Amino acid sequence: MLFPTLTFGLFFLVTFAVVWSAPSNEWRKILLLVASWYFYGAWDWRFVPLLIFSALGNWAIARGLEHPRFAGRRKALLLTGVALNLAVLGFFKYFDFFTEQLAGTLTALGFERDIPMLQVILPIGISFFTFQGISYVIDVYRARVPAARLIDILLLMSFFPHLVAGPIVRAADLVPQFQEKPKLDRSMVSMALLLIVWGLFKKAVIASELAVNFVDPVFADPTAHSAFDLIIAAYGYAVQIYCDFSAYSDMAIGLAALFGYRFPRNFNQPYRALSLQDFWRRWHMSLSQWLRDYLYIEALGGSRGGEAKTYRNLMLTMLLGGLWHGANWTFVIWGGIHGGVLAIERYWTAHAPKERRRLPDWAKLLITFHVVLLAWIFFRAPSFADAMTYLGGIVMPWRGPTAFTATPLILLLIAFGLAIHAAPQRWLGDAAVRIRTMPAWQVGAALIAVMLVIDAMRFEGVAPFIYYRF
Numbered sequence: 001m002l003f004p005t006l007t008f009g010l011f012f013l014v015t016f017a018v019v020w021s022a023p024s025n026e027w028r029k030i031l032l033l034v035a036s037w038y039f040y041g042a043w044d045w046r047f048v049p050l051l052i053f054s055a056l057g058n059w060a061i062a063r064g065l066e067h068p069r070f071a072g073r074r075k076a077l078l079l080t081g082v083a084l085n086l087a088v089l090g091f092f093k094y095f096d097f098f099t100e101q102l103a104g105t106l107t108a109l110g111f112e113r114d115i116p117m118l119q120v121i122l123p124i125g126i127s128f129f130t131f132q133g134i135s136y137v138i139d140v141y142r143a144r145v146p147a148a149r150l151i152d153i154l155l156l157m158s159f160f161p162h163l164v165a166g167p168i169v170r171a172a173d174l175v176p177q178f179q180e181k182p183k184l185d186r187s188m189v190s191m192a193l194l195l196i197v198w199g200l201f202k203k204a205v206i207a208s209e210l211a212v213n214f215v216d217p218v219f220a221d222p223t224a225h226s227a228f229d230l231i232i233a234a235y236g237y238a239v240q241i242y243c244d245f246s247a248y249s250d251m252a253i254g255l256a257a258l259f260g261y262r263f264p265r266n267f268n269q270p271y272r273a274l275s276l277q278d279f280w281r282r283w284h285m286s287l288s289q290w291l292r293d294y295l296y297i298e299a300l301g302g303s304r305g306g307e308a309k310t311y312r313n314l315m316l317t318m319l320l321g322g323l324w325h326g327a328n329w330t331f332v333i334w335g336g337i338h339g340g341v342l343a344i345e346r347y348w349t350a351h352a353p354k355e356r357r358r359l360p361d362w363a364k365l366l367i368t369f370h371v372v373l374l375a376w377i378f379f380r381a382p383s384f385a386d387a388m389t390y391l392g393g394i395v396m397p398w399r400g401p402t403a404f405t406a407t408p409l410i411l412l413l414i415a416f417g418l419a420i421h422a423a424p425q426r427w428l429g430d431a432a433v434r435i436r437t438m439p440a441w442q443v444g445a446a447l448i449a450v451m452l453v454i455d456a457m458r459f460e461g462v463a464p465f466i467y468y469r470f
Helices: 006-020 025-041 045-066 068-108 126-141 150-158 171-178 186-220 227-258 276-280 285-297 307-325 329-351 361-380 384-395 408-422 427-436 440-457
Strands: none
Touching: 006 025, 025 045, 025 150, 045 068, 045 126, 045 150, 068 126, 126 150, 126 171, 126 285, 150 171, 186 227, 186 408, 186 427, 186 440, 227 361, 227 384, 227 408, 276 329, 276 361, 285 307, 307 329, 329 361, 329 384, 361 384
16 A cells, blocks of 8 residues: 555545544554554555564563563573564565575585575565564663553554654654654644655655656666666666655655654755765664664674774674665675775774865765765666676766667756755745644645646656665
8 A cells, every 4th residue: 555545545534533533542552553454454464463473572572671580581582582573574585585695605516406495475664663673672671761561562563654664763752652642733734744745746756757767767778778878867766766765754754743643854865965974864864873773883882892893893784784675785785885985984084184184065965975876776776787787888888879868857857856955954844834824724725736736747656665675
């Protein structure tokens, strides 16, 4: 069930009406939980029990961590909880990948074997709800949050706005909101409606048009396109993935706000970053903060232990972050590019003479953006060989066609998608303030008009969000 569809719109309106008419906060949570399971089950009902099992397991581990009976075995219990989450994620997401690598390695060594391939179906959102489960049990172990009631944990991991593509909302942020009856004021409604409409525009108009009419065909067959097309398609994908993923996050934040809950911001104009470290403070912020807190610092030790270990930990964090995105070597390479440049940046900051570090901001921005752009090519390409073919077409333009097929509309959408990052950072908040002061009938009329315009501009049909498959 995709956000920008009539089916979801009807589902949301019914859920909104039923939930806000609930006689108590407990009933409210139960109704939201049932609606969330229905939302997830609309994709495949077979995986709803997996979602419930994951929440039950994390709830039980957290309760055990606070029980006096397990006071001497808390670390073992924590490791069990983390292992449980990783086992679920590992089986569904990586079993076939590692089986293929094992078969290839054995064949290369002369020990060819018929290793069974299960063709495991990947449940949507599994990376997100397992990461939420891991962060919850670690936070309970560290006494950052108390163990919560079962209904709250079930809802934390199942709440439909963020269920399949984030943001990754931590228990410390969301569970206290579940424990109190939420309130919905005009300020929240105005910002929520603005975020939903803005997200719908970015997804239905910009991301879908770029994907279907240019980026997908170019990446599908780079040898049939000129170097100019390949370069523009790389820029196009940078805009597409930003507009696609930030659109989902905006809509998720807006939908949650209409139920009275606040989600953390997930994007902050990432392509205006002046370093790769700055980029990760702006891109998919809930994931980057998760990787920093629970992998880089908690598991690997962060910057403790000297420079060499710091660089190692940065690289490992980004390699594993790349693998988190999918069972493909292209994601590992994408993570390796980011990890390597992050390590270089840190070394340069620590050791380069100050006078050599004084690059103008425009140069920092261009360098950072094009490092990100290079990494996106590997992220988007179906395989490493396809990525190298794509790059080969750029650096050796004489070997391919010379025609330039990008239309003026494609160029305009790319330019607009990049120009978004130059807008004042508080423009959405300022617009929400203006909406808040408008009469309700004017807000309703404007909303209908904007939705009709978006519907007229959008590409026919709605492609799934990119991060649904992660």
